[in-house]
Amino acid sequence: MVGHRGQGFKDLYARIQPQLQQLLYTKQLVYISTSSAWGVMEGAIRNLVSKKVLNCMCGAFSDKWLDVSRRCGKEAEALQVPWGSPIRAEDVDRKLATGGFDALTLIHNETSTGVMSPLAEIAALKTKYPDVMFIVDSVSSMSAVPIKFDELGIDVLLAGTQKAFALPPGAAVFACSPAALAKSAAAADRGYYFDFVEFQKNAEQSMTPSTPSIGHVYALASKLDDIYTEGLDARFARHARTNQMTLDWAARHGFTLFAEPGFGSITLACVNNGAKPGGRTVDVAKLQKLVKDQGYLIDGGYGKIKGTTFRISNMGDETPESMQSLHDALDVAMKSL
Numbered sequence: 001m002v003g004h005r006g007q008g009f010k011d012l013y014a015r016i017q018p019q020l021q022q023l024l025y026t027k028q029l030v031y032i033s034t035s036s037a038w039g040v041m042e043g044a045i046r047n048l049v050s051k052k053v054l055n056c057m058c059g060a061f062s063d064k065w066l067d068v069s070r071r072c073g074k075e076a077e078a079l080q081v082p083w084g085s086p087i088r089a090e091d092v093d094r095k096l097a098t099g100g101f102d103a104l105t106l107i108h109n110e111t112s113t114g115v116m117s118p119l120a121e122i123a124a125l126k127t128k129y130p131d132v133m134f135i136v137d138s139v140s141s142m143s144a145v146p147i148k149f150d151e152l153g154i155d156v157l158l159a160g161t162q163k164a165f166a167l168p169p170g171a172a173v174f175a176c177s178p179a180a181l182a183k184s185a186a187a188a189d190r191g192y193y194f195d196f197v198e199f200q201k202n203a204e205q206s207m208t209p210s211t212p213s214i215g216h217v218y219a220l221a222s223k224l225d226d227i228y229t230e231g232l233d234a235r236f237a238r239h240a241r242t243n244q245m246t247l248d249w250a251a252r253h254g255f256t257l258f259a260e261p262g263f264g265s266i267t268l269a270c271v272n273n274g275a276k277p278g279g280r281t282v283d284v285a286k287l288q289k290l291v292k293d294q295g296y297l298i299d300g301g302y303g304k305i306k307g308t309t310f311r312i313s314n315m316g317d318e319t320p321e322s323m324q325s326l327h328d329a330l331d332v333a334m335k336s337l
């Protein structure tokens, strides 16, 4: 272990800073918070909402942000679409046109429904509404698809490390635009632990505001080395390929996808369990068990779509080989259902 104010930690953070900046396609400093993602998600609300926040909601994680905003004492309004649908730029535009909002929250890849919303189209609205803070959660997409923070012009981009980074839970990385930092500096009740101005001041010295879980930072450094050994483009291509393998597996067994066509995630598949006429129906709990007995984990559906869907992840370290063995195990299980 090294002390978090000592040279050892500063050298560690300084070494990974350019790797993080390259990953987020940004010149801004990338901050490390050894909290789970919700720490930074709540922090973004506390730092950046003074008038009213628009919470774009299309699944379990994005829906929860409305409740979190209100628990932070903020005025908040929902832009709710049915689960399975993406957030669409024209709907965001219509809401922002009312002039009532100074921030919005968006989840790029809604992990509960396997839906990827069109981030570039939504971010393009920033030029029309420059005073609105665009806060984006990319927990289950960062490092699996390119997300160009500076080019998109968004204000906060964050991710926890336990999803697409395939690291242990307990850490998050995020970046803030200069406008977000300015807005944060003027926010009265932003607290200390997630004060974005403190993150910036400390990151300038390759430090964090409070004592981080240094073990997580070592893990992140190791993962970043892996990421650049593989190469970013190869990593993105691998995710696209392994996702397609799962989509092919589902189609082969007569399953449809929960996501609206054209908006499916590329880091996981949320598969309909007989939701469509003629679609296949299985006992999801049994399928999970049969797969688990062979050493693999799939998810039995999140929240209100538990059992009517199941999810197969291809994010992080999965390779065509590891996905193939999972699909083989699923094939075996399907035969005994």
Ligand SMILES: *Cc1c(COP(=O)(O)O)cnc(C)c1O
Residues within 6 Å of the ligand: 036, 037, 038, 039, 061, 107, 109, 110, 111, 112, 137, 138, 139, 140, 160, 163, 169
């Ligand atoms: C898992 C997940 C979260 C929750 O993150 P915590 O690390 O539990 O705070 C938030 N957003 C998305 C999109 C997720 O998939």
